[in-house]
Amino acid sequence: MDYRQARAFVDGFSRSGTPTTNLNRARKLMAAVGNPQDYLHFIHIAGTNGKGSTAEYCTSILKKSGYRTGTLTSPYIVHYRDRIRLNGEDIPRDAFTEICNTVADAVGDEGYSQFEITMAIAMLYFVRERADVVVLETGIGGLVDSTNIIAPPLVSIITSVSMDHMQILGSTLAEIAAQKAGIIKTGSEAVFSVDSKPEALEVLKRTADEKHCPYHIPDENSCEIESCSIMGSRFAYRGKSYALKMGGRHQISNAMTVLEAVEVLRNKGYALPESAVKEALMETQVPARIQILQEDPLVILDGGHNADGVGALVKALDKSGIENWIGICGMTGTKDHEAAAFLLSLALRKTICVDGFTEGALPKEELTAAFAREHVVAIPMALEEALPYAIKWSKDNHGAVVICGSLYLANYYLTQDSGTDA
Numbered sequence: 001m002d003y004r005q006a007r008a009f010v011d012g013f014s015r016s017g018t019p020t021t022n023l024n025r026a027r028k029l030m031a032a033v034g035n036p037q038d039y040l041h042f043i044h045i046a047g048t049n050g051k052g053s054t055a056e057y058c059t060s061i062l063k064k065s066g067y068r069t070g071t072l073t074s075p076y077i078v079h080y081r082d083r084i085r086l087n088g089e090d091i092p093r094d095a096f097t098e099i100c101n102t103v104a105d106a107v108g109d110e111g112y113s114q115f116e117i118t119m120a121i122a123m124l125y126f127v128r129e130r131a132d133v134v135v136l137e138t139g140i141g142g143l144v145d146s147t148n149i150i151a152p153p154l155v156s157i158i159t160s161v162s163m164d165h166m167q168i169l170g171s172t173l174a175e176i177a178a179q180k181a182g183i184i185k186t187g188s189e190a191v192f193s194v195d196s197k198p199e200a201l202e203v204l205k206r207t208a209d210e211k212h213c214p215y216h217i218p219d220e221n222s223c224e225i226e227s228c229s230i231m232g233s234r235f236a237y238r239g240k241s242y243a244l245k246m247g248g249r250h251q252i253s254n255a256m257t258v259l260e261a262v263e264v265l266r267n268k269g270y271a272l273p274e275s276a277v278k279e280a281l282m283e284t285q286v287p288a289r290i291q292i293l294q295e296d297p298l299v300i301l302d303g304g305h306n307a308d309g310v311g312a313l314v315k316a317l318d319k320s321g322i323e324n325w326i327g328i329c330g331m332t333g334t335k336d337h338e339a340a341a342f343l344l345s346l347a348l349r350k351t352i353c354v355d356g357f358t359e360g361a362l363p364k365e366e367l368t369a370a371f372a373r374e375h376v377v378a379i380p381m382a383l384e385e386a387l388p389y390a391i392k393w394s395k396d397n398h399g400a401v402v403i404c405g406s407l408y409l410a411n412y413y414l415t416q417d418s419g420t421d422a
Helices: 003-011 024-032 051-064 093-106 114-128 173-183 198-210 249-267 274-283 307-318 337-344 364-373 383-396 407-415
Strands: 042-046 069-072 084-086 133-137 155-158 190-192 223-229 232-237 240-244 291-295 298-301 325-329 350-353 377-380 400-404
Touching (some): 051 069, 051 249, 084 114, 240 249, 240 274, 249 274, 307 400, 400 407
Parallel strands (some): 042 155, 298 400
Antiparallel strands (some): 223 232, 232 240, 291 298
């Protein structure tokens, strides 16, 4: 297979594969390609919100500390290969093609998911490239997520847990937390975000106790915030000062979680200089996480799509000092657009509703109606007309633009004229 054929091979599998309630299928796949995961060391990350940012902070810290660092994230943001990276660089086309051929020769007709196939390619790549550590983000959940076939990791990190993917993970916060807690393992250590609600934290702590797994939770009383805006933050934690490029109060919480994980790794013998930690936090920018696309007028992009993710964005907009925000909003039909419209109505003066950015996009008329019910001026508009309109409006009203509601919508804007492949 050449590259295009290799991509077609991966795309030939469905996003979720045939229904499964255990890890047997994932184990069979990895056994077929030689169990490469057994030769790697992992930082395993689960959670509802903050996984991507936490993964990037960890990756950058390890890389700046001199470790060859693999990263597997989900989903991709700009193009397919950006979910498999070594030292921050996407897997090259030739390496992807070669390894994909190896996987294709090994797999049978087992109803695998695209994510499982991608994971097999990634693990083989990381072994081939002699990665010292792999930052591994779960797909959905944790307990029966295919990434959970790994042996006890160096540290399991569980970021903020909230309601999302209820049709798969459960209808209550406790049920969802139990799925995320599945990555907690005997023989490892865990770090939990302080942002999770008490009901979720209780499940995580109880699971860790049952697994005899020491756990760590950031101490909010040891955090002093100097400044916090959509342009970044400055804070002190446990007496040390840090700066973040990524904006929003939630990024301070993500950073504190990572700082606790850094201490776990240091205690395991990893040399992570404080200078590398500070530099990594100051430089890391994850696409579509309150990402600034331009400054005059200000245009920001955020892929938050559940209540907590949208809520974090709204808090950042509220503290921006900008009164006139115009939103370009699009969502998929599987998300709670009524809740998103309610939250965004607290910050937006006007909203342009779009669809057409992905196959499962919610019709723009339905999203417009949801905003109208919240008494926000909202208009449906063709996708290609939305940004020019919003920029003109923001100039006329001394305002700013926020593009939000879906990672698929974020991908549309990030790939415009980028020349990237899929």
